[in-house]
Amino acid sequence: MRPGAAARRNAREFVGVAPALALVALVFVLPVAALLLRSVLEPQPGLQNYAEIFASATYLRVFENTFLVAALVTLVTLSLGFPVAWLMTIASPTWSGLLFAIVVLSMWTNLLTRTYAWMVLLQNTGVINRALLGLGLISQPLPLINNLTGVVIGMTYILLPFMILPLHAAMRDLDPAILRAAALCGATRGQAFRLIFLPLLASGIAAGALMVFVMALGYYITPALLGGAANMMLAELIAQLIQSLLNWGLGAAAAFALLVVTLALYAVQFRAFGFGAMREGR
Amino acid sequence: MLLDYSRLGWLRYALTGVAALVCAYLLAPIAVIVALSFGSSQWLKFPPPGWTLKWYRALLADPDWLTAFLTSLEIAVIVAVLSTGIGLMASFGLTRGSFRGREALRALFLTPMVLPVVIFAVALYGVFLRLHLNGTLVGFVLAHLVVALPFAIIAIGNALERFDVAIEDAAVLCGASRTQARLRVTLPAIRLGLFAAALFSFLASWDEVVVAIFMASPDLQTLPVKIFTSLRQDLSPVIAAVSSCLVVLTALLMGAAALLRRGRPT
Amino acid sequence: MNRIAFVAGLAAMALALGSAGASRAADMVFTSWGGTTQDAQRESWAKPFTAATGINVKQDGPTDYGKLKAMVDSGNVAWDVVDVEGDFAAAAAKAGLLEPLDFSGLAKGDLDPRFVSANSVGSFYYSFVIGYNKETLGAKAPKSWADLFDEKAFPGKRTFYKWAAPGVMEIALLADGVAPDKLYPLDLERAFKKLDTIKKDIVWWGSGAQSQQLLASGETPIGMFWNGRVVALQQQGAPVEIEWTQNLTAADVLVVPKGAPHKAEAMKFLAVATGPKGQADLAAATGYAPINLKSKALMDAKIAPTLPDAHTQTQINLDMAYWADHRDEIGKRWYDWQAK
Numbered sequence: 001m002r003p004g005a006a007a008r009r010n011a012r013e014f015v016g017v018a019p020a021l022a023l024v025a026l027v028f029v030l031p032v033a034a035l036l037l038r039s040v041l042e043p044q045p046g047l048q049n050y051a052e053i054f055a056s057a058t059y060l061r062v063f064e065n066t067f068l069v070a071a072l073v074t075l076v077t078l079s080l081g082f083p084v085a086w087l088m089t090i091a092s093p094t095w096s097g098l099l100f101a102i103v104v105l106s107m108w109t110n111l112l113t114r115t116y117a118w119m120v121l122l123q124n125t126g127v128i129n130r131a132l133l134g135l136g137l138i139s140q141p142l143p144l145i146n147n148l149t150g151v152v153i154g155m156t157y158i159l160l161p162f163m164i165l166p167l168h169a170a171m172r173d174l175d176p177a178i179l180r181a182a183a184l185c186g187a188t189r190g191q192a193f194r195l196i197f198l199p200l201l202a203s204g205i206a207a208g209a210l211m212v213f214v215m216a217l218g219y220y221i222t223p224a225l226l227g228g229a230a231n232m233m234l235a236e237l238i239a240q241l242i243q244s245l246l247n248w249g250l251g252a253a254a255a256f257a258l259l260v261v262t263l264a265l266y267a268v269q270f271r272a273f274g275f276g277a278m279r280e281g282r
Numbered sequence: 283m284l285l286d287y288s289r290l291g292w293l294r295y296a297l298t299g300v301a302a303l304v305c306a307y308l309l310a311p312i313a314v315i316v317a318l319s320f321g322s323s324q325w326l327k328f329p330p331p332g333w334t335l336k337w338y339r340a341l342l343a344d345p346d347w348l349t350a351f352l353t354s355l356e357i358a359v360i361v362a363v364l365s366t367g368i369g370l371m372a373s374f375g376l377t378r379g380s381f382r383g384r385e386a387l388r389a390l391f392l393t394p395m396v397l398p399v400v401i402f403a404v405a406l407y408g409v410f411l412r413l414h415l416n417g418t419l420v421g422f423v424l425a426h427l428v429v430a431l432p433f434a435i436i437a438i439g440n441a442l443e444r445f446d447v448a449i450e451d452a453a454v455l456c457g458a459s460r461t462q463a464r465l466r467v468t469l470p471a472i473r474l475g476l477f478a479a480a481l482f483s484f485l486a487s488w489d490e491v492v493v494a495i496f497m498a499s500p501d502l503q504t505l506p507v508k509i510f511t512s513l514r515q516d517l518s519p520v521i522a523a524v525s526s527c528l529v530v531l532t533a534l535l536m537g538a539a540a541l542l543r544r545g546r547p548t
Numbered sequence: 549m550n551r552i553a554f555v556a557g558l559a560a561m562a563l564a565l566g567s568a569g570a571s572r573a574a575d576m577v578f579t580s581w582g583g584t585t586q587d588a589q590r591e592s593w594a595k596p597f598t599a600a601t602g603i604n605v606k607q608d609g610p611t612d613y614g615k616l617k618a619m620v621d622s623g624n625v626a627w628d629v630v631d632v633e634g635d636f637a638a639a640a641a642k643a644g645l646l647e648p649l650d651f652s653g654l655a656k657g658d659l660d661p662r663f664v665s666a667n668s669v670g671s672f673y674y675s676f677v678i679g680y681n682k683e684t685l686g687a688k689a690p691k692s693w694a695d696l697f698d699e700k701a702f703p704g705k706r707t708f709y710k711w712a713a714p715g716v717m718e719i720a721l722l723a724d725g726v727a728p729d730k731l732y733p734l735d736l737e738r739a740f741k742k743l744d745t746i747k748k749d750i751v752w753w754g755s756g757a758q759s760q761q762l763l764a765s766g767e768t769p770i771g772m773f774w775n776g777r778v779v780a781l782q783q784q785g786a787p788v789e790i791e792w793t794q795n796l797t798a799a800d801v802l803v804v805p806k807g808a809p810h811k812a813e814a815m816k817f818l819a820v821a822t823g824p825k826g827q828a829d830l831a832a833a834t835g836y837a838p839i840n841l842k843s844k845a846l847m848d849a850k851i852a853p854t855l856p857d858a859h860t861q862t863q864i865n866l867d868m869a870y871w872a873d874h875r876d877e878i879g880k881r882w883y884d885w886q887a888k
Contacts, residue, residue, distance in 0.1 A: 012460075013379030020372035020391060020431060028394055028402065028428045035405035058884040065887075080307075083300040090287040099301065101536050104481070106308040108532045109315060109525040110509050111489045116521075117311035120318070120326045124705070125767045127314065127328050146751055157307065162482070166440055169474045173444045176285040183283045189293070197284050207440040211433070214395050221491075229710075229752055229886035235398045237883065239492075242400050243614035244636075244711065245879050246643065255401045262396045263389055270385065324784060325764040404614050411624035496615055499626070500577070500608045511610045515583020517757030 035248070036256050042249030049253035059237075059254065063261075066234040069148070069223070070216035073155045077163040077212050078205070080156065085167035100168075103161045111158065115222045118154045119145065122226070150226035155216055162215065163208040170204020206269070217262060234258055312529055319522035326517070337523040346508065347524060354505040357419070358487040361426045365483035366476060368427075369434025374464070376435070377442045388435075395432040399492045402428070407496040417499030425497055426487040433482035441475025442468075575604040576810040576817060580631035580671075582609045585834055589631070589671075592829035593821040600820070603813050613640075616805055620645045625807040628814040629821075634799045635714055637668040638872030647804040647811060653819045660839045662865055663799045669822050670839030672830055673799035675792075675856040675863070676715045679759075679778040683787035684769035692793050694723040696770055697746050707762050707771030710752035712875075712882035714798055714866035716743070719772055722794055728864045736878065740885050763788055776835035779854045792859035798866050799839065831855065 039049050053059045088099045109117075121127045124141040132138045144150055178200075182192045198205075220236035227233075234254065241251030283289040290297070314328060319337055321330025341347055376388050394402065406425055407416060415421035445468060453463035469476065491506040498507050509521055578594060580586040586609060594605040611630055619625045632640070640646050646667040656664065663670030678690050690696060696706055696719070709715050718731055720739040743750070751768050753759040760777050762768040764786045775795070781788045802821060804814045820826050827838035828846040837855040838844070844857065852858055871878070 010379050010381045013375040014381050015375070016371040017375035017379070017387065019368050020435070021387070023368065023424075023427060023431070024391060024394070027406065027424050029390075031405035031409040032397065032402055035401060035408075056884070058887045061887050080300070080304050083297050084304050087297045087301045090285050090290075092287075097540055099305070101533075101540075102305050102308055104536065105529065105532055106312065107481075107485055108528055109312060110506060110521075110528075112491070112506070112509050112513055113315060113521055113525040114311050116326065116513065116517075117314040117318075119761075120314050120328050121310060123765070123767050125765050157311065160304070160308070165478045165481075166437065169437075169441060169478060170444065171285075172474060173441075174285060179284050180286070189284060189291075192284055203440060203443050207436055210392075211395075211436055214392070217396065218398055220398075224754065225758075229750075230888065232883070232887055235400070238398045239400045240879075240883070242404055243612060245876060246613060246617050246639075247876065248404075248617075252401065255398050259393065259397050263393070266389060266392070266396075325761055325786070327765060400614070404618055407615065408618045408622045411619065411622045411626075414624075416626075495610065495612055496618075500606045507610075511582030513757060514610070514755040515581060515585060515757055517761055 036252045038248050039250075039253035039256055042252075049249045050257070052250065053253055053257060062232055062234050062237055063257075065231060066217060066258075067261075069151060069155070069231070069233065070213050072148075073152055073159060073216045074209050074213045076152060076156045077160050078209060081160055081163035081167055081208065084160075085164045085171055088164070088168050089171040103164050106157070107161050112221065114158065115154055115225050118150070118157065118226060122150055122153065145226055146228040148227070148231055151223045151231050154222045154226040155219060158219070158222060159212045159215055162211045166208040166211070167201070167204050170201050170207075174200055210266070210269070214262065217258070315522045316526045316529065318519050319526040321519060324518060326519070326522075337519045340518075340520050341523045341527070344520075346503070347505075347520075350503050350505045350508045351524075353502060354488055357422050357426060357504065358484045360423050361430050361487040362480045362484035364423070364427055365430040365434045365486075366438070366480045369431055369438050369479055369483075370476070372431075373435055373438040373442050377439060378447065388439075391435050392432050394428050399429065399490075403493045403496040406493070410497070416497055417502050419502070422494075422497045422502065422504075425493050426490060429490055429493060430483035430486040433486055434479035437478040437482060438472065438475050441472035441478075445471050575606075576628040576813040577606045577608050577626060578629045578631075578817065579608040579611055579627045581611055585836075586631075588830055588833035589821075592833060593817070593826050596826065597817055597820040601813075601816060603816070605817065616640070617643075617645060620806050623807055625805050625809060627805055628808045628810045629817055630803050630805060631671045631800050632668075632803055633713065634663070634668075634801050634866075634868045635871040635875060637801045637803050638665070638868045639875045640803065641665070641667040642872055645806055647806050647808060649804065649818065650811075650815045653815055654822060655819075658824065658840050658842050659822060660841055662797070663801060663839045665801075668801040668803045669818060671800040671802045671821070672827070672834065672836035673797055673839055673856065674836050675775045675795035675797050675859070676709070676719070676772050677775045677778065677795045678791035678793070679763050679771060679773040679788055680791070681763055681766050681769040681786075681788050684766035689789065690770055690791055692723075692791075693719045693772075694725075696772070697723045697742060699746060699749070702770055705749050705751050705768045706746065707751045707753050707759060707768035707773075709759075709772060710754045712879040714868065714871050715772065715796060717878070718796055718864070718866060722864075728794075728862075731864070732867050732870050734870070734874075734878070736881055740881075743885075775854070775856060779835045792856075792862075794862050794864060795856060795859055796864050796866050797856055798868075800836075 040047060084099065088096050091099070119126070122144040123129070128144065129141040133141065144153070179192055179196060182196050187195070218235050220233050220239060223231055223233045224236050238251050238254050241247045241254065287294065317330065318326055318328065320333050320335070321327065322332030322334040323330055372391065376384060410416040410421050450463045450468050453467045454460055458466070489506055491510050494504045494507045498504065509524065512518065512521055578589070580589055586607065590607055594607070597603065598605055608627060611632055613632070613636060616627070616630065619627065637646070648666050649669060654669070660670060660673070663673055678693065678696065680690055682689065685702070688701060690702060695702060717734050717736065717739045720742040721731055721735060722728065724738060724742045751762060753762060756774055756777050759771070759773050760781055763771065763773065763778065764781055775790060778788055778790045802818060804811060808814055822840055824840045824842040824846055827840040828843040830836065831838045831843065832847060832851055835854060837857055844852065856863065
């Protein structure tokens with residue numbers, strides 16, 4: 001490239017980022033920073049709110065639970081979503097279109113309504129238990145709701161499309177010739193899967209997993225309705241602090257702590273897998 | 283060979299089996315909702331003791347539902363378009379540029395997704411009150427745009443990462459301007475990413491309830507707020523009727539889109 | 549692509565400019581929880597009020613305490629009269645979020661003194677009662693709160709109110725044998741210990757509708773409920789019953805946020821809302837009880853037995869003032885215990 005062209009290119013690319021930056025800075029960062037500041041100003045200036053959070057076994061347990069559930073849900077959606085995305089990529093256009101339609105359709109009903117439908121399905125007196133009891137497969141209703149199982153089932157349901165679609169997009173971009181070449185070179189399916197297929201999909205997997213994990217961290221309506229009291233997620237606790245107990249200092253502190261931990265995880269993930277890894281690899 | 287359906291062998295059955303189970307999983311609640319919308323019991327009893335159309339009649343008799351639906355639709359469409367557009371421009375910058383702080387910027391754009399939305403809602407509400415923006419369409423769109431943008435950036439960024447910039451450069455070498463090259467070469471190549479961005483942005487706004495409660499006013503009510511209020515207070519199958527109508531509408535739209543695609547040469 | 553975005557942006561701006569001028573403030577704004585209750589409040593209070601005074605009442609909702617605090621903090625209050633929970637009103641008054649009420653236009657003597665304070669006046673009141681599904685339970689029926697903690701006589705799931713609010717603690721203490729007049733100050737340790745004995749079988753309900761769903765479906769055949777909700781189920785033919793022994797009264801109250809733009813109109817509205825006819829009409833429509841002592845005379849004799857006023861022998865009043873003082877502390881302990 002001609003000298004100076006690189007700098008000009010950078011400047012032009014930065015201009016593209018400008019609208020997003022302006023939006024996020026003005027509409028998000030400024031108002032939120034003002035509120036988060038309350039975490040060190042209310043009720044007295046100082047770090048008492050943070051001390052309260054880290055000293056409390058409850059908050060730490062809620063934190064822990066939130067990240068564990070998010071990780072678990074991410075794993076489950078990946079395990080279920082990967083085969084579906086794969087089939088969507090290679091099946092005939094009709095079947096693939098049908099799969100696509102079903103995935104998109106499942107996102108269309110309102111979140112709350114879907115959650116209530118799961119309540120109807122999972123309860124002791126619900127559809128699944130009654131069917132299993134009726135068929136004689138079980139003698140006692142299975143505890144599918146008001147526990148971790150219910151939360152995972154419900155959240156996976158909501159987040160699955162957010163894993164499937166990016167994975168499918170990544171798979172579609174793969175050139176089948178690469179895999180055929182591998183076969184010609186004598187690679188088994190397992191080797192091709194491990195050494196070629198997965199690595200090429202790394203960015204798609206990372207994108208899907210990131211979205212699902214982060215969304216799972218922030219959900220609280222679904223876990224509140226499908227989980228038990230012991231499964232409380234951080235977002236629900238923060239909502240309670242902000243909207244019911246009106247303790248904005250503590251709520252802001254908990255939110256800020258969540259933000260810091262999540263961004264730290266994101267930094268680690270980025271360093272390990274890197275969004276730029278794909279380009280470097282080529 | 284992993285991408286050749288016919289050469290998969292036993293893997294084919296495994297994949298189909300899992301996919302079938304997942305489809306059943308994805309459709310089960312929808313089936314329940316549609317069934318409940320015709321059930322005669324007010325309480326979500328499944329199977330319903332009887333069948334009736336009274337929930338649909340109640341839905342049609344209440345103009346508030348249609349108003350809320352249209353309001354939500356209007357906001358979500360505007361948000362989807364703006365989010366995809368702004369996200370597209372930002373993604374080009376994030377993937378192509380190499381200015382300093384690029385990664386920090388990317389993390390910043392993702393922050394609205396990480397921070398509990400109630401914090402954003404309360405913070406923005408206070409600011410909007412002073413600017414008299416709450417209860418206005420502009421305020422609502424701005425608020426939802428912040429919520430939706432991370433989805434657009436992730437989806438489009440993901441697609442742009444995989445797109446070989448050499449193709450775009452080749453177009454420029456052939457005489458196109460950078461913008462033309464992007465419009466005619468890059469955009470079609472990443473259209474699945476654009477679609478995902480638009481879809482996720484639309485849904486992020488369409489389903490969003492917490493910010494909506496804060497931004498709402500008597501004249502500006504969105505569907506999720508109405509459903510949330512309704513479910514908390516009354517739990518009537520009218521909500522199931524609302525959802526069923528949406529499902530049918532979506533299915534019809536998707537069917538129409540599929541027919542259109544078949545008519546055109548690829 | 550960019551052209552479409554541009555046009556959409558123009559359209560958005562046009563719409564915004566158009567709508568900005570359209571919705572000017574109404575003569576006053578009444579905010580409640582939505583659903584059929586707010587519909588009833590609109591019919592029983594707002595409509596007669598507008599007819600009598602010509603002042604328009606705009607309905608808003610749902611009540612959100614975070615929103616309320618944000619409004620008052622920023623000095624841009626959009627709500628004039630708000631329906632809130634009784635214990636919240638006491639806490640909010642302490643936090644300086646409410647206007648003192650002007651009782652000159654209200655017949656204070658007619659109002660049930662349990663539900664009147666300097667900053668709030670009752671909207672309606674109700675009781676926490678024992679509800680049970682007789683179809684699921686069969687012959688047995690719970691007779692007191694202690695029965696809810698009896699896993700041998702009543703095995704299976706039971707349901708309790710989820711939030712850190714008056715009710716559950718008192719029930720646990722009563723079930724453990726504490727005398728009603730010795731309930732306060734609440735012995736939280738004792739209450740939590742009692743609740744621990746059945747904790748794994750408790751399903752927590754967070755909204756009235758959810759509680760009705762749990763009871764009607766038989767998922768939780770016994771539990772604590774708002775009386776109006778169980779009565780509503782009975783009216784629809786669900787096989788549920790109420791046990792009124794040891795019922796605990798609580799109330800929703802009406803407040804005026806500090807800095808409300810239409811204070812004078814708000815006070816006039818309160819006069820109508822708490823008047824005998826307004827209260828009687830609301831009670832008839834919702835199954836909740838009136839807070840105006842003169843309303844009973846105006847009400848249909850058939851409704852009376854369904855109201856808490858008819859079941860005062862073992863009735864206990866939840867102490868809102870105590871809760872206001874200790875809300876934060878109890879809330880903290882409550883979440884600690886729930887998360888265990």
